[in-house]
Amino acid sequence: MKSIAVSGKGGAGKTALTAMMTKVIIGKGTPGKILLVDADPAGGLAPALGLSVEITIGNIREEIIRSVRKGGRKTKAQIAGAVDYKIMEALAELESFSFLAVGRTETDGCFCPVNDLLRDAIEILLKDFDLVIIDGEAGLEQINRKVMRSVDSLIIVTDPSHRGKRTAAGIKDIVETQRLMKSDQMALVMNRIKGAVGLGEEAAREVGLKLAGCIPEDENITRYDSMGKPLLELPEDSPGVVAVQGILENLRIN
Amino acid sequence: MTELAVFDKQIRRAKAILEGWGGAVEHLQVPFTTREEIESFKRRVGLAQRKEGKPTIVMAEDTAVELGHPRDTSINLVLWTFNPELIEDRTIHLYGPDLDKTNGARLPYAQIILLALKKGFSVDPFSLESAQFLSNRLPGYMVRMLPGRLWVRVSRQALLDGLNFSVLGGALIAAYYDDFPGVEKAEVAFVTAGNDMVKEFVSIAAETKIIAGNNKKLTLVGDGEYECEDLNCDDCGEREVCDDIRDIIILRRKGKKE
Known part of the structure; x- marks a missing residue:
């Protein structure tokens, strides 16, 4: 199983990149089963793919905490069996890919063991897929706690803003020093480039990462987003989609 | 260990429902009687031993x-008795289409397992119930x-390899024989005919739940499955959770x- 996680500053274009990677990979007819995980509590990937989510991992987490609070040994045994049922129920299985949303956490408190419990169940599920793409949030905690602790490729997305690059450098630092997430390769994607050639290389040097590629400002993406149209339906020759093809080739993902 | 509650009344009611459907219910006999035949059946259908299956x-x-x-709609029931006369050993009842005749279908489902236990046999009721799932086996x-x-x-692939309700019923019966030496007889019923038919077992399931709830007050044992619940909460109020x-x-x- 190959795995890719996408991280970066909020609004940098993680979800658009994830959706376009999915489009390119599916379009190439890559054999195997693909799982997309929306690990951003904001839950933007589902609409970008044209899906509506009924059950999230967050919902299951709440249900577990509620059930355990009710207490009783019987409940423990029942929950142990029920976790797989609920995860399977939360999995949206489509023709080209499957989808799982992490969703929001509503109950205050850490409840770390719940995350362990859910990650155990998710890890069993992941084994059945050939490719897992995770759309994360700026921090990697959601992915680490609720989905998986190591990925093959970690793609950090930034826009040309100073804040975007600082966030990218911060994520790189967290991965390298705090070992929050293990990855075989880590690379930068520069999004919303306008004209200036070399801006991507410059940003990559600044952040200290390999440049996977640049995505130009793409009017189609802006238009599709504003219309609520799935990015999977972007034209093949849309500049963003063409750029993502190159990024996947550079990373030897596809 | 507290004496097991039994479900004689619920077994009679479940059987009365099956009998009420008359000729629409197919009755199959599992293809094994001796230990060698059970082992041969298990090898043929690929039934893993308990704790040896893969997710x-x-x-x-x-x-x-x-x-x-x-x-x-779905319902699952495991009902047991100490009265062997209530159970038709190694018998499978099927009401509705078999697996090989339903390719691509999504069907409602009732799975009912009836067991006769040897007198005096004592077992954790949760393990009797969980064996019905054949998880990973x-x-x-x-x-x-x-x-x-x-x-x-x-x-x-499983369908191509011959999995049908006869095989599934046989696997369930073999699993109960294997896992519980106190199981004297085992009988299985599958219902796939429709939501209404499956729902006929709802009241039995509700009764069973109440009775089984009493059973489950028993202490579950083995390898520290449950730790002492008498915890001291330190800083976090949710420590117990x-x-x-x-x-x-x-x-x-x-x-x-x-």
């Missing part, structure tokens, strides 16, 4: 038949369970080895 996931695209999907057979609900996916969830993780991890 099985059957994705929608590989699914030939789906039983008891969350949007359909049959190739291409994925089962997910909630209390009172059972969701099964049968893979296309977390500890309970840790127990669940242990239960699940042990379950995956089964």
Whole structure:
């Protein structure tokens, strides 16, 4: 199983990149089963793919905490069996890919063991897929706690803003020093480039990462987003989609 | 260990429902009587020993038949008695289409297991109930369970390999013989004919739940499945919740080895 996680500053274009990677990979007819995980509590990937989510991992987490609070040994045994049922129920299985949303956490408190419990169940599920793409949030905690602790490729997305690059450098630092997430390769994607050639290389040097590629400002993406149209339906020759093809080739993902 | 409650009344009622459907119910006999025949059957259908199976996931695209999907009705019952006369040993009843005649279908599902236990046999009722799921024990057979609900996916490959209700019933009966030396007789009923037929067992399931709830007050044993619940809460007010969830993780991890 190959795995890719996408991280970066909020609004940098993680979800658009994830959706376009999915489009390119599916379009190439890559054999195997693909799982997309929306690990951003904001839950933007589902609409970008044209899906509506009924059950999230967050919902299951709440249900577990509620059930355990009710207490009783019987409940423990029942929950142990029920976790797989609920995860399977939360999995949206489509023709080209499957989808799982992490969703929001509503109950205050850490409840770390719940995350362990859910990650155990998710890890069993992941084994059945050939490719897992995770759309994360700026921090990697959601992915680490609720989905998986190591990925093959970690793609950090930034826009040309100073804040975007600082966030990218911060994520790189967290991965390298705090070992929050293990990855075989880590690379930068520069999004919303306008004209200036070399801006991507410059940003990559600044952040200290390999440049996977640049995505130009793409009017189609802006238009599709504003219309609520799935990015999977972007034209093949849309500049963003063409750029993502190159990024996947550079990373030897596809 | 507290004496097991029994379900004689519920077994009679379940059988009366099956008999009420008359000739529409197919009756099959499992193809084994001797220990050698059971072993040969297990090898043929690939039934793994308890704790020796591998986690099985059957994705929608590989699914030939789906039983008891969350949007359909499903019921699972395990009823036991100390009266052997109530149970027709090694018999499978089927009301509705068999797996090989339902390719691509999503069907409501009732799975009812009736057991005659040897007099004086004492067992943790939770393990008697959990054996019905054959979790990870049959190739291409994925089962997910909630209390009172059972969701099964049968893979296309499993269907090609000959999995049908005769095989599934046989596997369940063989598993009960193997796992519980106190099981004297085992009988299985499957209902796939329709939601209304499955729902006929709802009141029995409700009664069973109450009775089984009493049973489950028993202490579960073995390998620290449950730790002492008398915890001291230090800083966090939710310490007990977390500890309970840790127990669940242990239960699940042990379950995956089964």
